[in-house]
Amino acid sequence: MSTYARQDLAFERGEGSYLFTADGRRYLDFGSGIAVTSLGHAHPHLVQAVQAQAAKLWHTSNLFRIPEQERLAQRLVDNSFADKAFFCNSGAEANEGAVKCARKYFAVSGKPEKFRIITFEGAFHGRTLAMLAATNNAKYLDGFGPKVEGFDQVEFSLKAAKAAITPETAAIMIEPIQGESGIRSVPTEMLRGLRQLCDEHDLLLILDEVQTGMGRTGKLFAYEWSGITPDIISLAKGLGGGFPVGAVLATAEAAKGMTPGTHGTTFGGNIMSMTAGNAVLDVMLEPGFFDGVQKRSSYFMQQLVMLKDRYPEVIEDVRGQGFLMAVKTKIPNTEFQTALRDEHMLGVLAGDNTLRLIPPLTVPEKDIVEGIRRLEAACQKLQDKSKAAA
């Protein structure tokens, strides 16, 4: 179906931070398949792990124990606030699972009237029918029938969240950094305030870490920066390093309603995706991995800020944390994307007239230097053009 406005570009292979077309053109990939290929393309450890598993066994279903799944669940639990994990195939599906988990928690706690979820303006939670209601973007909802009941979207503030709480509210759901709407961070104070609201009003706090999770911000999970812990998080994008996989992590208490038969999936948690997830964690849990991400991403941010100072007619703002960054442009972001693509460099468009720069977490410093060089070349051409026009 014609659901995508695709760029006329196709790639044949990848290596680290680079993608190659069939005719041999090389692109610096600071889009990472929308924050998915967290360890770059063709990472030797991931390739080896998935190839070896592919020769042994692909799929058995959740009718049987899956040791590779138990292992990934245990490792995610050991490295987070959570006690329990459920695996699925995508971000939207992970968010659906998170919301089901929260509603079931209240149902088995004798409070079935608590089912409503508060979400925030600018959110993106996915494209399933319920997540369209959670996202509440008219552009995505239009033409798809009645909006799913039970989601109350409020202005992006603590005050608005507080005002929206009713006896029917079950949970507050938020992205620690809104990704699709242009890299808007939830201030730490607001996140702490939301945690407090949840505690005071008997609500669960759900963090959508589909984009921010798995090291994107320089820690394994973005909530770690805030000092608070959520009750439930959703993961996907970077979790499989390019292999489709999602997860819901929760405390034992929040997951107490998720008993046998309450939720399920045919593909979710299958051996191939769990092998990919474990291989990703092998790399990320190496000592010093996140220090490296923080160090190289700070350097990149510093260089971007300098670029903004040199090209004020082109770049209005740079923002983000870790390798989840965006430049807000003075010209249309699509023009900036095209100019950058002419320099054989890729980013991903986002809201608020931004272009996301989300390289692999493993991007070496020399590729960052090269990225800045290409960004600078694009900025120079755009600035010359705007001067010529003026």
Ligand SMILES: *Cc1c(COP(=O)(O)O)cnc(C)c1O
């Ligand atoms: C991408 C994304 C989703 C949706 O993930 P899909 O795998 O496309 O369903 C949900 N939430 C956030 C924050 C995302 O960035």
